[in-house]
Amino acid sequence: EAQVTQNPRYLITVTGKKLTVTCSQNMNHEYMSWYRQDPGLGLRQIYYSMNVEVTDKGDVPEGYKVSRKEKRNFPLILESPSPNQTSLYFCASSPRSGLDTQYFGPGTRLTVL
Amino acid sequence: GQQLNQSPQSMFIQEGEDVSMNCTSSSIFNTWLWYKQDPGEGPVLLIALYKAGELTSNGRLTAQFGTTRKDSFLNISASIPSDVGIYFCAGPVSGNTGKLIFGQGTTLQVKP
Numbered sequence: 001e002a003q004v005t006q007n008p009r010y011l012i013t014v015t016g017k018k019l020t021v022t023c024s025q026n027m028n029h030e031y032m033s034w035y036r037q038d039p040g041l042g043l044r045q046i047y048y049s050m051n052v053e054v055t056d057k058g059d060v061p062e063g064y065k066v067s068r069k070e071k072r073n074f075p076l077i078l079e080s081p082s083p084n085q086t087s088l089y090f091c092a093s094s095p096r097s098g099l100d101t102q103y104f105g106p107g108t109r110l111t112v113l
Numbered sequence: 114g115q116q117l118n119q120s121p122q123s124m125f126i127q128e129g130e131d132v133s134m135n136c137t138s139s140s141i142f143n144t145w146l147w148y149k150q151d152p153g154e155g156p157v158l159l160i161a162l163y164k165a166g167e168l169t170s171n172g173r174l175t176a177q178f179g180t181t182r183k184d185s186f187l188n189i190s191a192s193i194p195s196d197v198g199i200y201f202c203a204g205p206v207s208g209n210t211g212k213l214i215f216g217q218g219t220t221l222q223v224k225p
Contacts, residue, residue, distance in 0.1 A: 004155075031211065033211075033213070035215075040217060041217055042119075042201055042215045042216055042217040042218045043156070043201060043203075043215040043218075044215065045212065045213050045214070045215075048211045048212060048213075049211075050211050056211060056212065057212075058212055058213075059114070059206075059212075059214060090155050090156075092155070096210075097210035097211055098205060098210055098211050098212065098213040099144055099146070099161070099205060099210050101158045101161075102156075102158060104154075104155025104156055104157070105155055106154070106155060107154075107155060
């Protein structure tokens with residue numbers, strides 16, 4: 001089944017404790033992207049990747065890192081999480097770009113205490 | 114930077130009614146995307162618009178690319194309970210096909 005998977009789905013952590021949210025797609029898509037969703041603010045793009053080893057900043061990249069070492073995986077790294085990073089995070093992928101149909105993962109709800 | 118403003122922020126309507134929502138920007142966009150997010154799920158693309166003035170339908174949904182290229186509209190006819198969700202408009206930042214900006218969303222509730 002074609003899908004985007006994220007792990008974990010739920011995470012409660014404390015300020016400063018490094019964490020990684022994994023994202024994997026099995027559709028051989030070139031484009032992958034991370035978003036955060038907060039009430040009243042809609043979806044905001046954190047980072048995106050047009051292909052392997054090609055990553056770029058979205059609208060709100062501060063406090064986040066990503067890597068794209070292989071096509072299927074696009075992990076989101078929070079080196080030193082802070083409470084303002086408490087949010088719902090979505091990973092998405094599409095065949096070529098953000099203008100194609102993006103397939104979203106199920107979301108990761110992160111709480112930073 | 115570029116921003117997308119959606120209105121209304123929320124709507125509560127009766128089943129069977131038609132719905133209209135819009136998305137505006139102070140900047141020109143060359144592509145408009147409309148997504149729907151069902152409760153507890155990730156967004157799903159409904160309609161993509163690529164040309165000013167374009168009118169595209171997907172079942173009961175119709176979207177239009179405004180002629181000024183600074184706005185877009187989404188209409189839903191004869192709403193049903195499964196139309197409930199959040200509707201987002203989105204577009205590429207400065208024509209960059211990777212970098213996207215989303216509106217804050219219109220939340221739709223449908224009363225059976």
